[in-house]
Amino acid sequence: MHSITALPDLSGRRVVVPGGTGAVGEGVVRSYLAAGADVLVPTRTRERAEEFRRVLGDAATDRLHLLVHDYTTFVGAQQLAEEMERRLGGVDDVVAPIGGWWAGKQLWEIDESDWQSAFVGLAAAHVAVLRAFLPRLNADGAFTLIVGESALTPVTGSSLVSMEQAALLMMRQVLQAEVAGRQRVFALVLGPVRTRLTGSGDQDRVSADQVGAVAVAASAAAAVGGREIRLRSRAEADQALALLQSGQPVGTGTVVAVSTMEARNGRREDLVEVLTELATQIRAEPGCLHYSVHRARGDADGPLLVVQAFASIEAFRQHSASIAAQIPRIAALLATPPVPPTLFEPVPQSAPTEGVVEHWFVA
Ligand SMILES: NC(=O)c1ccc[n+]([C@@H]2O[C@H](COP(=O)([O-])OP(=O)(O)OC[C@H]3O[C@@H](n4cnc5c(N)ncnc54)[C@H](OP(=O)(O)O)[C@@H]3O)[C@@H](O)[C@H]2O)c1
Structure with missing residues (x-):
């Protein structure tokens, strides 16, 4: 199922992937490892760490740094950034595929625990990672958020996911304006993804490996400014990849x-x-x-x-x-x-x- 080809050489780059143990995160981690980078994947539980190592199999080289650590609080993310500097000497890129799906209630039916877990908790985890890592990021590196197209299109019964992801897209825009060209902040907006959980299924869908390949290409394309890139299908992913790999800023051909x-x-x-x-x-x-x-x-x-x-x-x-x-x-x-x-x-x-x-x- 994994078809990672023609990746740029990111040897020596140090990448952190919070949420990397997840279905989409796996493709991101595989792609950066295949590109030669050192990849730090924090995970909140030991069981998840062991399962993820099994999932990766031979791809889990000595450049994979799996760390059991809660990165979802402000303090936890700060500690993680400090630990990464101690272990790897710094950080070049961040990719954040944090959080999964939530569904089953109309917006007026949610209770406070839904709100805290599906909106506040996830948004807080993203902000925690951002504030801990962005100031330390290498100027050539990229900070890449991963969200779903439910940020753009209301999905009934999944309001909290739509709202939280829409907030992340605005966070990216605010960030990009605030860093004023000193850093590159991307958001990859995904349609349904082919992952280890869905199997090879619908070939028109973007795969987790393709998401990873686009994130790697964004890291490597230092001349391309941060932006939102839509990966709603395999065809869009191919197109984004071709544009990023050509070094031509995505959007100049718009x-x-x-x-x-x-x-x-x-x-x-x-x-x-x-x-x-x-x-x-x-x-x-x-x-x-x-x-x-x-x-x-x-x-x-x-x-x-x-x-x-x-x-x-x-x-x-x-x-x-x-x-x-x-x-x-x-x-x-x-x-x-x-x-x-x-x-x-x-x-x-x-x-x-x-x-x-x-x-x-x-x-
Ligand atoms: N899968 C898809 O088809 C799809 C489609 C469109 C968009 N996306 C987007 O891609 C991103 C990742 O999705 P995914 O499908 O890979 O999710 P996933 O399989 O559930 O993985 C998400 C990872 O995020 C971490 N996490 C941290 N805080 C969490 C929290 N409060 N609740 C749940 N997970 C938490 C977990 O890592 P640890 O437990 O190891 O810390 C988990 O492995 C999300 O933003 C999602 O909206 C996914």
């Missing part, structure tokens, strides 16, 4: 496609319905970063603005091909024949402009 649509008399609601219906299909396309439909403020009957963003011109072309069959449906509702969208690309250079592009990743 294409923003903008269309204005005026409905025929009396057909505006039908047009809105078709554009809304297409949202799920378009957002699921590989390389689609954003799709939204807007109306002019205060003009409920006026033209509609459709804004889409794609990771590359190739992704936009694939989108155009896959949406072609729907164009006659849309054309039948328009006052004038449809025209192709206007395409925008990032203005080259300058970090502030990249920030504008990055907005599309997080909108």
Whole structure:
């Protein structure tokens, strides 16, 4: 099941992976070990440490440093950072796949212990790790949060996970603004992942090893600034990997496609319905970063603005091909024949402009 290939050489790098014993963490740990790094994996229990060593098998080389230690409190994370400095002389990268799934109640049914464990406890663990490690991080290194796409899309019955993960995405944005280019802070936003627990299953899903390979590539690509990277499918993971490995900042090839649509008399609601219906299909396309439909403020009957963003011109072309069959449906509702969208690309250079592009990743 493990297919780690073509990783950059991270020999000598010191990486800590809190949450590394988990289903996603395993892929992260394997990838950094395969890239030659020293990997410190703290775990809260001895049983978990022993089980994880068994899971890794031959991959558990002497560069794996498994430490039984509670890293989820402010004090615990601080002690861990100090211990890592003592053992390995410093820290270059942090990857944090902390926490798992929670489900089963509507938001108004939760009790205080749900709130404390699924929101407060997990968010506190992330903040504890961040405040202990970020100030010690090597400038070339990366701090990478791992979250799920439930941060972006409400999942009924799993509100606390959605809310906590959304808070982490905002934490990344705040951090990236506060470090002002001195450190690189990434968030990998995952769809359902193929892990040791799910088996090889649906091949279109991103695998834990691919998540690890993207984290390794982000560590290695020192010229690429911190950002949010969506890995909702295997195709998106391949694309992110290719961009990171090419050294080209993710997002510089982003294409923003903008269309204005005026409905025929009396057909505006039908047009809105078709554009809304297409949202799920378009957002699921590989390389689609954003799709939204807007109306002019205060003009409920006026033209509609459709804004889409794609990771590359190739992704936009694939989108155009896959949406072609729907164009006659849309054309039948328009006052004038449809025209192709206007395409925008990032203005080259300058970090502030990249920030504008990055907005599309997080909108
Ligand atoms: N699995 C998926 O399909 C999937 C999909 C999308 C997103 N994600 C995201 O990926 C991250 C990791 O998910 P995962 O599936 O690998 O989870 P997991 O298998 O449950 O592992 C999470 C690890 O986090 C550590 N942890 C620390 N505090 C915890 C707490 N309060 N509750 C539970 N675990 C805690 C545990 O390590 P120790 O006990 O060893 O300390 C555990 O091994 C999460 O942010 C999750 O939302 C996962």
